[in-house]
Amino acid sequence: MRTWWPRSLAGQAIALQIAVIVVVVLVGSVLALLDARRDGDSAARQQVVSIATALADSPSTAQAIESGRATQILQPVTEAVRTNTEIAFITIMSPDGTRFTHTDPSQIGGHYLGTIEPALRGDTFSEVYTGTLGPSIRAIVPVRDSTGRVIGLVSAGITQQTLVQRWRDQWPTIASVGLAALGLSLIGVWAIRRRLLRQTHGLRPDELRVMYEHHDAILHSVSEGLVVLDRDGVVLVNDEARRLLGLTPGPVTQAELPEFLRAYAPGARDEVHVTDDRVLVVNRSRVADSAHSEVVTVRDRTELQGALGELSSLQILTDSLRAQAHEAANKLHTVITMVEMGRPDDAVRFATDELALSQRLVDRLSHDVGDPALVALLLGKTAQADERGIALTITEETHLPSDADDVPLSAQEMITVLGNLIDNAMDACDRADPWVEVTISLHAEDLRSAELLLRVADSGAGMDGDAFERAMQRGYSTKSGVEPEQHGLGLALVAQVVRRHGGTLTADVTYGSVVTVTVPERVE
Structure with missing residues (x-):
């Protein structure tokens, strides 16, 4: 050149x-x-x-x-x-x-x-x-x-x-008109040049081409969803955003976006939103030099949330074992002291009574609930409730045989649903009379289908219909001292699992605050 x-x-x-x-x-x-x-x-x-x-x-x-x-x-x-x-x-x-x-x-x-x-x-x-x-x-x-x-x-x-x-x-007139037209044109061209320089930042055509190619390649290869919005609607959506948000190919309108992306809200950081099948982390930033444009990044936290659920279950079990070890040590010191006091019969009676009580709970859960992971969860939650002074009861109606092939939820999904419902119940129960009641059953509605029932009740005041609906959509916390904006994810994750399997999630206040999950049998 x-x-x-x-x-x-x-x-x-x-x-x-x-x-x-x-x-x-x-x-x-x-x-x-x-x-x-x-x-x-x-x-x-x-x-x-x-x-x-x-x-x-x-x-x-x-x-x-x-x-x-x-x-x-x-x-x-x-x-x-x-x-x-x-x-x-x-x-x-x-x-x-x-x-x-x-x-x-x-x-x-x-x-x-x-x-x-x-x-x-x-x-x-x-x-x-x-x-x-x-x-x-x-x-x-x-x-x-x-x-x-x-x-x-x-x-x-x-x-x-x-x-x-x-x-x-006539030459002077024609020449004057021509020069005036040339002058006005040059002034207009100069103004256009300034605007082009601002918009292209003085880049050469080949630099703009390379920038576009790199920009396009990044948009298609980046592992995070990217959405650019302005006052007129959706400007850009990359492949990952289409996958995470369930958008169809082609132009995207603002009405097709999830509800949490339709409002202009720059500055949001690490917002967690639950869709029907995913847990998403959303960040929103305003575009420089634009009053109504923003860049939204979307990350998939579904697998991480599942791993966190498993880790939480293991943590609960570990804490339960630690508490039991501590309690066992106290009881062992008591037995040893009673033997040293010359009261061996009392020591034997004290040790066997405590052992029989714990063993009866383990035997009952192992018999009524066939899944080992679910048994471990219930034992851990029982120990956790005991530490917090909450009476956690597994009702006599609980029955989930180990050989049942038509359980609609997987073990991981059962842990997600029950673990979050029990945690919510222990947090929301009345401190003057703290109790939580859990029921798990699989029963046939008729000769052709079966239905899984999970019910968790507590002594708390419960939630009204609007609060319960908000909790299922995005997450809600009834913990004292938690702002309305600091919603949890427990009930929202439960609702996600229930919707995925075509079940129902309801709440009512009868003998306590009762949350019921019903999931129909899987159709192969």
């Missing part, structure tokens, strides 16, 4: 525009001059035809020719007309071409120089001819007597030198 050629896109665009504008103005000016000359010739031809016709049709002209005193009568008239109309000459002649009048009196009586045959035939005729005054545009019109016979001719003309002078007189 030559050094004189601009490198930036704005510079190249403006250089091309300037070249086009200069060419257009120059060509337009030349065409305007040529058009002015053509119009001048046409106007001159019409003028001389009109003057010659007017004199030829005047009765006084025919009378003067017939009187034999044509020169004396018509010479002053033609000169007066010529002077007022600023034409070169008016010649009145006989049919043989002998002049009766002329601008130069010395030419009177001489023979007319030009074509007269069409006029002698009665036609009005115009031509460009070189006469005594030089090249001129002239018209010849016949003069008729009362019988229609041609008794003379009238010729009027304008020299081309006069026309050229008239044409040249």
Whole structure:
């Protein structure tokens, strides 16, 4: 690329525009001059035809020719007309071409120089001819007597030198208009150049192309969902965002976005939203130099949330084992002390009673709930509730056989649902009378289908319908000291699992705050 050629896109665009504008103005000016000359010739031809016709049709002209005193009568008239109309000459002649009048009196009586045959035939005729005054545009019109016979001719003309002078007189106006147009165009081009420089940041076309290619490649390969919004709607959605938000290919309207993305809310950081099948982390940032545009990033936290659930279950079990070990150590010290006090029978009775109580709970859960992971969860929650002074009861209605093949929820989903419901219940129960009751059962509604029932009740006040609906949509916390904006995810995750399997999640207040999950049997 030559050094004189601009490198930036704005510079190249403006250089091309300037070249086009200069060419257009120059060509337009030349065409305007040529058009002015053509119009001048046409106007001159019409003028001389009109003057010659007017004199030829005047009765006084025919009378003067017939009187034999044509020169004396018509010479002053033609000169007066010529002077007022600023034409070169008016010649009145006989049919043989002998002049009766002329601008130069010395030419009177001489023979007319030009074509007269069409006029002698009665036609009005115009031509460009070189006469005594030089090249001129002239018209010849016949003069008729009362019988229609041609008794003379009238010729009027304008020299081309006069026309050229008239044409040249228009040059300054045309040049001024052309220069003004050029100046205004350059000012507009300069303004466009400034705007282009701001919008392209002075980048060259190849740099813009590389930037676009990299931008497109990043959008398609980035592992986070990216959505760009402005006041008119959705500007951009990458492939990952379409996958995470369940959007179809093609243009996306704002109405197709989830509810939490439809409002303009820049500045949000690590917002957690639960959709029907995913847990998403959303961040929103305002676009610089734009009052109503924002960039939204979406990350998938579904698998992480599942791992956190498993880790939470393991943590609960670990805490339960630690608590049991601590309690066992206390009980062991008690037994040893009672033996040292010489009361071995009391020591044996104390140890076997505590062991039998714990073993009965383990045996019962192992018998009624076949899944080991679910048994571990319930044992851990029982120990956790005992530490917090909460009476957690597994009802006698609980029954989930280990050989059941038609349980609609997987073990991980069962842990997610029950773990979150029990945690919510322990947090919400009445501190004056803290109790939680858990029921798990799989029963047949009819001979063709079975239904899983999970019910968790507590001594708390419960939630009204609106609060429960909000909790299922995004998460809600009833913990004291938690702001409404700091919603949890427990009930929302439960609702996600239930919706995925076509079940129902309801809440009511009867003998306590009762949350019930029902999930129909899986259809293979």
